[in-house]
Amino acid sequence: MRGRLAGLVGLAALLVGCGAAPAPAAAPASDPTLPARLVATASGDRAHAHLERLQAIADEHGGNRALGTPGYDASVDYVAETLRAAGFTVDTPSFDVRAFALQDKRLTVDGAPVEAGAMGFSPAGEVSAPLHVAGTLGCTPEELAGTPAGAVVLVQRGTCPFGVKSQNARTAGAAALIVSNSEDGPLDGTLGDLDGTVPSLGVSKAVGEQLATRAGAPVTLLVAATTTETTSRNVIAQTTTGNPDRVVMAGAHLDSVPEGPGINDNGTGSAALLDVALALGPAPAAEQAVRFAWWGAEEVGLVGSTRYVEGLSPEDAARIALYLNLDMVGSPNPGYLVYDGDDSDREGEGPGPAGSAAVEQVLLEQLAAVGVQGSGTDFDGRSDYGPFIEADIPAGGLFTGAEEAKTPEQATQWGGTAGTPYDACYHQPCDTLANVDRQALDRNVDALAGTIGRFALTLNGVPPR
Structure with missing residues (x-):
C-alpha cells in the first residue's frame, strides 16, 4: 500500500498525500x-x-x-461492509508484507531443554556455542562489547525493540540471541522485518535469571522458519464533514496472531472503534474531520500502520492533528492504562510529540467520567501509535494490559487479581469471547467516544503542525 488509496477520488489526496485536500461537505454548524x-x-x-x-x-x-489468511480477509470485509452500510465511503488499500512462519524452535542449556518463546522474523539456524551473559539491555553495540565471537548472548528486555538487540548482537560477533523477559511469564515477540539479525528466542524472567548464573554453559538454539511475500489490507474511512486540514484519526489493528482468534488482541480495539464510528456517522456536525483506520499486519511488526504513514506526503501528515490508538481494551484482569504523552511517569521512553499531553489528559478525563481513575503507560512502541509518533504526530490511546502482571496497587485501584497477567491468554488459542471483560470494554468504548467527540469539536491543547 505505502499509503496510496484507490477509488476515493477527492478523498484520496487527503488520505495519502497525492494532492490538495478536498473541500468539506456542507454540514450544519458543529x-x-x-x-x-x-x-x-x-x-x-x-x-x-x-x-x-x-x-x-x-x-x-x-x-x-x-x-495472509482467509480469516483476516473476512475480517476486513466485515468491517468495510458494515461501514458502507452506514453510509461511509470506505477503502481497503493493499500493501506488500513479508509473512513469517515458524516450524520449530528449541533451546537447550548443558543438554537440558529450556522453555523459550519465538521471535517473529528471526533468521533460521541452529547454533551450538557457550552462553555469554551480557548483563545489559543490548540496545547499543557498546553494551555488547566483549562478546566472544560465535557466542549465544543473553540480554534483558527493555528500552529498545527486539530487532535492535538482535542486530547489535550480530555486530558484536554473537551467533544467536536470547532475550530475558522483564516481567513474569513467557516472552515472544518480533524482530520486525530487519536485516542483519541473528537467530533469536525469548525466555521468561525466571528462566533468564537462572541463565544469568550459567555463563559459559553450552547452549544449543534452533529456529526453523520461513519468510514469504504476501499482501494485506488496511481499512480506511473518513467523515465527509469537518475540516479536512485538521483530522482527528483513530485506529486499531484488525489482525490476530496465528495461534488464536485474537478477540481481546485486538478484536476489542477493532470492535470499539467500529461501534464509535457507527455512532458518529459519516457526516457529523463537527469542526474536524474524523478518520478511522483498521490496520493489517500489526502482529508482524506494525506493518499496515507503518506503510500508511510512510505513504503520507509531509503536507498530508501535517493534516493529521492527532492519532488515537486502541489495542486490547477488554483484558480479563484489566488495567485502565493511557499512553503517557507528557512522560510524567518518568518511565521508559520520553514524552510523545507536542500535543500528546493533551491527548492523555482528555483520555484520563473520559475514563474518570465513567468512574475509573486511569494510569499512565509508556510509549514503548508495541502498537500502531509507533509510526505516528515517529512522524511527530501527537498520539495517545487506551490499553487494558497484556502479559504483564497486575500489581497489588493496581488491584486495589481497579479490582482484579494481583500477581496475575492482565491477559493470561495473550497470543494464545484461549483469546476467545470468554477472554473479554465486558465492563472494561464498555468503559473504554465510552472513553473513546467522549475523546473523539471532544477533539472533533475542539483541538485545544493540540498545536497546529
Missing part, C-alpha cells in the same frame, strides 16, 4: 452536545456483537484471523 451524544449512543453491548462476529469468522477460517 454541535456542542456531540461528545455527550456520542457517549450515550456508543455501546459496549454493540461492540460485543462485533466481537461475536469476529469470533465466528475465526471459527469459520481455521481458528484465527492472522496475516
Whole structure:
C-alpha cells in the first residue's frame, strides 16, 4: 500500500498525500452536545456483537484471523461492509508484507531443554556455542562489547525493540540471541522485518535469571522458519464533514496472531472503534474531520500502520492533528492504562510529540467520567501509535494490559487479581469471547467516544503542525 488509496477520488489526496485536500461537505454548524451524544449512543453491548462476529469468522477460517489468511480477509470485509452500510465511503488499500512462519524452535542449556518463546522474523539456524551473559539491555553495540565471537548472548528486555538487540548482537560477533523477559511469564515477540539479525528466542524472567548464573554453559538454539511475500489490507474511512486540514484519526489493528482468534488482541480495539464510528456517522456536525483506520499486519511488526504513514506526503501528515490508538481494551484482569504523552511517569521512553499531553489528559478525563481513575503507560512502541509518533504526530490511546502482571496497587485501584497477567491468554488459542471483560470494554468504548467527540469539536491543547 505505502499509503496510496484507490477509488476515493477527492478523498484520496487527503488520505495519502497525492494532492490538495478536498473541500468539506456542507454540514450544519458543529454541535456542542456531540461528545455527550456520542457517549450515550456508543455501546459496549454493540461492540460485543462485533466481537461475536469476529469470533465466528475465526471459527469459520481455521481458528484465527492472522496475516495472509482467509480469516483476516473476512475480517476486513466485515468491517468495510458494515461501514458502507452506514453510509461511509470506505477503502481497503493493499500493501506488500513479508509473512513469517515458524516450524520449530528449541533451546537447550548443558543438554537440558529450556522453555523459550519465538521471535517473529528471526533468521533460521541452529547454533551450538557457550552462553555469554551480557548483563545489559543490548540496545547499543557498546553494551555488547566483549562478546566472544560465535557466542549465544543473553540480554534483558527493555528500552529498545527486539530487532535492535538482535542486530547489535550480530555486530558484536554473537551467533544467536536470547532475550530475558522483564516481567513474569513467557516472552515472544518480533524482530520486525530487519536485516542483519541473528537467530533469536525469548525466555521468561525466571528462566533468564537462572541463565544469568550459567555463563559459559553450552547452549544449543534452533529456529526453523520461513519468510514469504504476501499482501494485506488496511481499512480506511473518513467523515465527509469537518475540516479536512485538521483530522482527528483513530485506529486499531484488525489482525490476530496465528495461534488464536485474537478477540481481546485486538478484536476489542477493532470492535470499539467500529461501534464509535457507527455512532458518529459519516457526516457529523463537527469542526474536524474524523478518520478511522483498521490496520493489517500489526502482529508482524506494525506493518499496515507503518506503510500508511510512510505513504503520507509531509503536507498530508501535517493534516493529521492527532492519532488515537486502541489495542486490547477488554483484558480479563484489566488495567485502565493511557499512553503517557507528557512522560510524567518518568518511565521508559520520553514524552510523545507536542500535543500528546493533551491527548492523555482528555483520555484520563473520559475514563474518570465513567468512574475509573486511569494510569499512565509508556510509549514503548508495541502498537500502531509507533509510526505516528515517529512522524511527530501527537498520539495517545487506551490499553487494558497484556502479559504483564497486575500489581497489588493496581488491584486495589481497579479490582482484579494481583500477581496475575492482565491477559493470561495473550497470543494464545484461549483469546476467545470468554477472554473479554465486558465492563472494561464498555468503559473504554465510552472513553473513546467522549475523546473523539471532544477533539472533533475542539483541538485545544493540540498545536497546529
